[in-house]
Amino acid sequence: xxxxxxxxxxxxxxxxxxxxxxxxxxxxxxxxxxxxxxxxxxxxxxxxxxxxxxxxxxxxxxxxxxxxxxxxxxxxxxxxxxxxxxxxxxxxxxxxxxxxxxxxxxxxxxxxxxxxxxxxxxxxxxxxxxxxxxxxxxxxxxxxxxxxxxxxxxxxxxxxxxxxxxxxxxxxxxxxxxxxxxxxxxxxxxxxxxxxxxxxxxxxxxxxxxxxxxxxxxxxxxxxxxxxxxxxxxxxxxxxxxxxxxxxxxxxxxxxxxxxxxxxxxxxxxxxxxxxxxxxxxxxxxxxxxxxxxxxxxxxxxxxxxxxxxxxxxxxxxxxxxxxxxx
Numbered sequence: 001x002x003x004x005x006x007x008x009x010x011x012x013x014x015x016x017x018x019x020x021x022x023x024x025x026x027x028x029x030x031x032x033x034x035x036x037x038x039x040x041x042x043x044x045x046x047x048x049x050x051x052x053x054x055x056x057x058x059x060x061x062x063x064x065x066x067x068x069x070x071x072x073x074x075x076x077x078x079x080x081x082x083x084x085x086x087x088x089x090x091x092x093x094x095x096x097x098x099x100x101x102x103x104x105x106x107x108x109x110x111x112x113x114x115x116x117x118x119x120x121x122x123x124x125x126x127x128x129x130x131x132x133x134x135x136x137x138x139x140x141x142x143x144x145x146x147x148x149x150x151x152x153x154x155x156x157x158x159x160x161x162x163x164x165x166x167x168x169x170x171x172x173x174x175x176x177x178x179x180x181x182x183x184x185x186x187x188x189x190x191x192x193x194x195x196x197x198x199x200x201x202x203x204x205x206x207x208x209x210x211x212x213x214x215x216x217x218x219x220x221x222x223x224x225x226x227x228x229x230x231x232x233x234x235x236x237x238x239x240x241x242x243x244x245x246x247x248x249x250x251x252x253x254x255x256x257x258x259x260x261x262x263x264x265x266x267x268x269x270x271x272x273x274x275x276x277x278x279x280x281x282x283x284x285x286x287x288x289x290x291x292x293x294x295x296x297x298x299x300x301x302x303x304x305x306x307x308x309x310x311x312x313x314x315x316x317x318x319x320x321x322x323x324x325x326x327x
Contacts, residue, residue, distance in 0.1 A: 007031075009302045010048060013313045017320055036320060043323040048295035050275055050319050057273040061294035062125045064156045067271060071289055074270045076263065078289040079281065081156040083124055086149045105157055106141055116141060118160035123152045127295060134160055165282040167251065169264040170296065170315060172275050172322065176261050177315045180248040180301070185212060189228025196224040198234070248301050248308070259287060267292055275319055 011031045018025035024037040034045040043051045049058060060066055065083035072078060082105055084098045094101075106116035115137060121144035122132040131151065133144040148155045170178040185208060187198045199216055202208040208216070228234060251257045264278040267289050277297075279290040296319070302312040 009299050009309070009312070010045070010297075010316065013302075013309075013316050014045065014320070016313065017317050021317070021320070023320070036323070038324060041324055043320075048297045050296065051323050052275045052319060053273050053294050057271055058294045060271045061273055061276060061292045064122070064124050064291055065154075067292050068289075070270050071267060074266065076266050076270060076289060077286060078267075079158055079161065079283075079291075081124070081158050084145075084155045084157065086153045086155070088149075089153060102141070102145065102157070103138075106138070120158045120160050121145065121148060122156050122158075123148050124154035124156040125152065127293065127297075161281070161283040163281045163283055166246075166290065167260055167280045167282075168248075169260055169278050169280065170276075170298075171264050171268055171278060172315070172318060174265055174268060176257075176264065177318065178301075178311060179251040179257055179260060181251060182246040183249050184246050187228075187234045189230055189232035189234065191230035192227065194225050194227045195234065198228070199224075248304055263287060263289060275322070 008031065011027065011034065014034055014036070015025055017023070018036060022038060024035075026035040026037070027033070028035065032047060036043050036045075045051065053061075060070065065081040068078050068081040072080075084102055085093050087093060087097060103116075106119055107114075108117065110117055116135070119135050119141065120132060121135055121141065123130070126132070131148055133140070133147070135141045135144050145155060166182045168178075168180055168182065169176050185202075187195075187202055189198070193201070199208070199213055203210070203213045251260070260280055263280055267278050268274075268276060271292060273292065273294060275294070275296060277293045277295075279293070280287050281290045296315070298308075298312040298315070302309045
């Protein structure tokens, strides 16, 4: 029996769309491959990827370092991602290996006595924040590199930035279907309780997960006895992923959205992708593309508020319509 709690809401929404619009809906591979048929045509959704983008655009979006290089070449502001291949791909790496290159990148701009600069290590082709680690020491870097190479073929390193805001724009053929900010969990000081107590209360109340609390303990190490003033807001964690506990807050029309849209459209054109979610971050007052995703995942967004489900369904319905336009 399938577990309803683990059922992808994408599957449910596409079933509803098929029934309402007269498509034949057939799932395969435990609902990971979905087939829609109508008037002698058939289209597929694989995972969260719709049969709209070219195979090349899909692969480019899945390559963080490759996307960053292409965006940079077009003058589009973006977060740097440096690629390093798994040593088991010996035919594609230098004879002296990658470790010296990794350390050169990690110590760029540092004095010999300063160690490495703060970095973010991630699978170059990963999604959802899985396997992403912030590293501050060489030991942490070695651990992250080994972990990523144990599971995949490529590693991406980026300078760590204190990201003030992160935004996601769902784009379809140059038009924004949805735009929201990703709000990380926050604790509110009461003027009497220290940070450790505030974290414990939030965990017991279900406001934080065990993983979020553990990350917060690490994030605020050495400050746990500090008593925040009443009303002070303390952001928990550094990841903005909805799967890591962040909440979506839809953006309203205005100058910010206009600027974000301009950046997202430029990123779409740079890699010739039609249907994508584009993450843009604010770092020191500048907006930069973090990454482009060809898989349109709205699981956490759709479950956050009742009305979000209808929004997600409408976006998927438009994507299905686009899939069946004669090519």
